[in-house]
Amino acid sequence: MFKIPVLSSERKISLLLALVTLTSVPFFDSIPQSVIAAPERATNFPDTQNHWAQPFITRLAERNIITGYPDGTYRPNQSVDRDEFAAIIRQAFNQNKERTIPSGSVYKDVPANYWAAEPIEEAYEMGFMHGYPGEYFRPKQPVSRVEALVSLSQNLNLTTAQTARRQTTRRRFFFPLAMTTLMQPLMTAKATNKTVSPLQNAPASAVVSNYYTDAKNIPQYAVDDVAAATQAGIVVNYPNTKILNPNQPATRGTIAAFIYQALVNQGRLEPLSNNVKAYNYIVDRSNNQ
Structure with a gap:
């Protein structure tokens, strides 16, 4: 008759440790270390102190929107999958x-x-x-820069100035002729004091060409969304605001900047102060005053 061997306490512990190792290694290998909680959640990372995106990264980390790695780093130049x-x-x-x-x-x-x-x-x-x-x-x-911008633009319902004008013209108010005659001096004065942007009526292709020297590299499907994201103040380009590099993989620093600016656009976060160096890399800063 077959007898079940009796294991010593040391042997039981060894087998248990081996089992834990075999079952846990594949699991943790499949998870980016940045999403494995460190003992204490860091908000100031040693490898971002002199990085151009440091203000965006720190403020999002403080709100637990992004996290670092167990070794305390953020790795801002690493691409985002x-x-x-x-x-x-x-x-x-x-x-x-x-x-x-x-x-x-x-x-x-x-x-x-x-x-x-x-x-x-x-x-x-x-x-x-x-x-x-x-x-x-x-x-x-990896997520490209243009893919990230299209994702944010489409789902935050961003529009170019031209698209917004098309939408608002559908909701015009009509007044009696006598009232419009009385209002004419006020309407004329208001119109003469308003500064009209040269891109207000421009198509999206003209908008991106005005902002970016490499606009020709933007995929056709993304032109409208990139134009809208730009005018909404979401696009952040380092070191040259005129170069978008749309098809390059987005880094963790870039994604932090895009997300932060998207939350500013929603009114959920305060804009960067204009005395912060990173402020200068926001392509259209008119919405960040």
Whole structure:
């Protein structure tokens, strides 16, 4: 008759440790270290003290919108993957759901137990992110600068000045002729005191060409959204505000700047003071006064 061997206490402990190691290593390897909570949440990172995006990073970290790594660093020049971008979006915004993922429907490359499965689902339902054909999300694909701007522009309902004018002209008020005659001096005085921007009636293509020397590199699908994000004060370019580099991977510093400016646009955060160096890298600062 087969006898079950009796294990010593030391042997039991060894087997238990081996089991824990085998089951935990793949799990933690799949999670970016920046989302693994450190013993104390840092807001001032040693590798951002002289970084151009430091004010954006620090202020978002203070609000627990972004986090650093267990070693205390933030790694501002590291690119942001789609899964991490979804997690940041989830922390930063609380938009109403535009759609719901059908029950049982998941991306083929996002298992139910994936660390970012829930943030990805919420970013999709809020309308900030989309999948790829074939029901793929590509969670480890880096987010480009233009993709981040399109995501923010579309889902924060940003518009160019031209689009806004088209929308407001549909809601005109009509007054009796006698009243308009009496109001004419006031209306004329108001019109003469108003400064009209040369880009007020310009199409989006002209807007981006005015702001960026590399506007030709902006994908056609993104021109309207980049123009709207620019005029809303969301675009931050370092070191040259005239160079967008739309197709380059967005870094953790850049994403922090975009997200911060988007929250400023929503009125949820205070604009940077104009005596802060990073203020100078905001492309259109008219909304940050």
